[in-house]
Amino acid sequence: MTKEHIDIDHIAALCRIALTDEERKTFSQQLDTMIAYLDQLKTVDIGDCEPMVQALDLHNVLRADEGEVSFPVEVALMNAPEKKNNQILVPRIVE
Template sequence: MSIETKDVEHVAKLARLNLTDEERDLFTEQLNAILQYAEKLNELDTDGVEPTTHVLRLSNVMREDVVLDSLTQEQVFRNAPEEEDGQFKVPAVLE
């Protein structure tokens, strides 16, 4: 399988990209190099290799929930530029 210049032009048009002639030629060459490398994978003997969705066995990667003490309101507002009635005071963004 190989990519032709017309394929790159078609994809560029779909993506609304304006490519120069040099970019079009460069992308055609680069995409063909990627496909050639991918075709090398067909040379590998994969008999007896189970299909997988991921190369590493994954289990729940979430950490355990641990209840910790919270900051006091005083600690929270210590670095705040302004505070009013226990809330951060910020400039109005709407009229």
């Protein structure tokens, strides 16, 4: 029987996480084991039941669409890794 293996590079790319060769190996094995464990869900008789998104019967809870006082710029930026002229500094993304 052939066992399906996780495409670790594809998943890591989707996650935006760079992996070392060591991590590729360990995580591939561990994720294969975990997915095989999750496969037992395929044996449950789910009939026509609805998927549950959350436990409560809450729908579209929205606040009034009114402006509120928020952080001053310097507070909003205080955790930015790099900043300049009251803006977050990032590498050039458009040539």
